[in-house]
Amino acid sequence: MVKVINAGFYSTIQDLGRFGFQKYGVPVSGTMDNYSARIANALLGNKENEAVLEITMSGPILKFCSDTAICIAGADFSPKLNNNPIMLNHAICVKENDVLSFGNPKYGFRCYLAVSGGFQTEIIMNSRSMYKEVSTGFTLVENDELSILEHSVSIEKKNASIRIDSNHFATKKLEVFKGPEFDLLTKNQQQQLLSEEFRVSKDNNRMAYQLAETLKNTLKPIITSLVLPGTVQLTPSGKLMVLMRDCQTTGGYPRVLQLSESAINILAQKFTGNTIHFKMID
Amino acid sequence: MSNFKLTYKQFGERSILVEWPSKIDEKTLKDIILFKEKFENSTLKELIEVKLAYNSMLVSYHTAIDNIYDKILELKSIYSSKNKVINSIYKLWKIPVCYDAKFALDLGDISIKKGISKQDIIAIHSKAIYTVFFIGFLPGFLYLGGLNEAINFPRKPTPRMQIEKGAVAIAGNQTGVYPCKSPGGWNIIGNSPINFFDIAKNPPCFAKPGDKIQFYPITKKKHSDITTLVDAGVFQLESEVIRG
Numbered sequence A: 001m002v003k004v005i006n007a008g009f010y011s012t013i014q015d016l017g018r019f020g021f022q023k024y025g026v027p028v029s030g031t032m033d034n035y036s037a038r039i040a041n042a043l044l045g046n047k048e049n050e051a052v053l054e055i056t057m058s059g060p061i062l063k064f065c066s067d068t069a070i071c072i073a074g075a076d077f078s079p080k081l082n083n084n085p086i087m088l089n090h091a092i093c094v095k096e097n098d099v100l101s102f103g104n105p106k107y108g109f110r111c112y113l114a115v116s117g118g119f120q121t122e123i124i125m126n127s128r129s130m131y132k133e134v135s136t137g138f139t140l141v142e143n144d145e146l147s148i149l150e151h152s153v154s155i156e157k158k159n160a161s162i163r164i165d166s167n168h169f170a171t172k173k174l175e176v177f178k179g180p181e182f183d184l185l186t187k188n189q190q191q192q193l194l195s196e197e198f199r200v201s202k203d204n205n206r207m208a209y210q211l212a213e214t215l216k217n218t219l220k221p222i223i224t225s226l227v228l229p230g231t232v233q234l235t236p237s238g239k240l241m242v243l244m245r246d247c248q249t250t251g252g253y254p255r256v257l258q259l260s261e262s263a264i265n266i267l268a269q270k271f272t273g274n275t276i277h278f279k280m281i282d
Numbered sequence B: 001m002s003n004f005k006l007t008y009k010q011f012g013e014r015s016i017l018v019e020w021p022s023k024i025d026e027k028t029l030k031d032i033i034l035f036k037e038k039f040e041n042s043t044l045k046e047l048i049e050v051k052l053a054y055n056s057m058l059v060s061y062h063t064a065i066d067n068i069y070d071k072i073l074e075l076k077s078i079y080s081s082k083n084k085v086i087n088s089i090y091k092l093w094k095i096p097v098c099y100d101a102k103f104a105l106d107l108g109d110i111s112i113k114k115g116i117s118k119q120d121i122i123a124i125h126s127k128a129i130y131t132v133f134f135i136g137f138l139p140g141f142l143y144l145g146g147l148n149e150a151i152n153f154p155r156k157p158t159p160r161m162q163i164e165k166g167a168v169a170i171a172g173n174q175t176g177v178y179p180c181k182s183p184g185g186w187n188i189i190g191n192s193p194i195n196f197f198d199i200a201k202n203p204p205c206f207a208k209p210g211d212k213i214q215f216y217p218i219t220k221k222k223h224s225d226i227t228t229l230v231d232a233g234v235f236q237l238e239s240e241v242i243r244g
Helices: A034-042 A187-195 A261-267 B026-040 B043-047 B068-080 B107-114 B118-127 B220-231
Strands: A002-006 A010-014 A052-056 A061-064 A068-076 A079-081 A092-094 A099-102 A107-115 A173-178 A198-204 A208-211 A231-234 A240-243 A255-259 A275-280 B007-011 B015-019 B048-052 B056-061 B090-098 B130-135 B142-145 B160-163 B167-171 B174-177 B182-184 B187-191 B212-218 B238-242
Touching (some): A034 A107, A255 A261, B015 B068, B026 B048, B026 B056, B026 B130, B048 B130, B090 B220, B107 B118, B107 B187, B118 B187, B212 B220
Parallel strands (some): A173 A275, B090 B212
Antiparallel strands (some): A010 A052, A061 A099, A068 A092, A173 A255, A198 A208, A198 A275, B007 B015, B015 B056, B048 B056, B130 B142, B160 B182, B167 B187
């Protein structure tokens, strides 16, 4: 079991998502940056869909109540075990009563903590991903106790590590496809969308990232239709909203672009003020 | 039968969006449901997930689409395939709603602006039989068609920060029930004690696209009694089977 001493800014349990329930209006959810979450699981030999802890900006303080192995991937928030710095992207053995904490954020916005065998929290509709209307809790809170496998963890030397692609955090480029309404935009609008840089506004969360710069818009709303994580919507006032993992299943704004899966992962590591630009994939 | 002109567009790496002409009507809904049911009888069933909206259907594959042209041809052949006998059962659900002033925050305002008495608005709202087009926006939120034009009323200029679970509301030519607490800009005319989304049930929603809904007025006392039964998990919703 892992005890939550301090929950941090916004920490949630996530796996790769809740599939098959979107027809009931349930968001997919899942790790915002699948790339980093997969690395954390892979280095422990976990299955890729095991639940991890998604930590946003400011880390929690966690106490391990049994021996296990952990791996932290994604953003660098200066993780420490019993106050000693530990490496990212590296399998690390922890002992009963060890305390994991975090320091200053160095790069990125979300980091992932995997434990050997994955967190064993409640499964609702085939997923452990926390989401407000579905799971019992929707973020970690102080004194939560997170179940983990307490047996059969091989604590023999784990040296697995990986060099990650630093471009994942540095790049501004988001690869996109045309959205269903892209062709309704004027040539001018299309060009602006694909040539200018946009900044992430302060309205960014697991549901959507709103961009600070606007695009002059004359398109009418559409008949409510289907949207996906990564859909870029254009509102009547010209705001661009990039939908993320906890987005609604349907929407009525024109869908001008669709982010690739890897672009969603890249954007998930951006925060207020960061710049991005869209690059169309042919 | 299937005489709509459909368009097929790739949407992201794994999905194809199928679109019917931009119209909200029952003929379109029937055709979309028929297409969906053909999938459910096809060999592709295991490979994909299908979601519906008013005039669109999203077909999502488990892996990235290799050859979009092949996939579209496959979809077209399913759409044009002969109609198999499909035995889906559709139901008319009777939904209790309390239109008392305690819940009906905007009923007075609508009554004044429309020049229709509150009683008449309630009568019009609860007389109609609504069609479930699809579920979206929030878990368990039913998109309903069939609101009487007489009580068409624009959404509020500024949304409320919080609307209560069960709120029955009107916006433009739509009516619906908030399945959970949520911010929202619809005009509230009542409250239903029913759960529209229940994680303990499979499926979590009792209604599906193609089903019908009818509201019936109840008193505050009855609302409170039904709430108790719903919380105890013993309330039986009334329904009758209709022809699909």
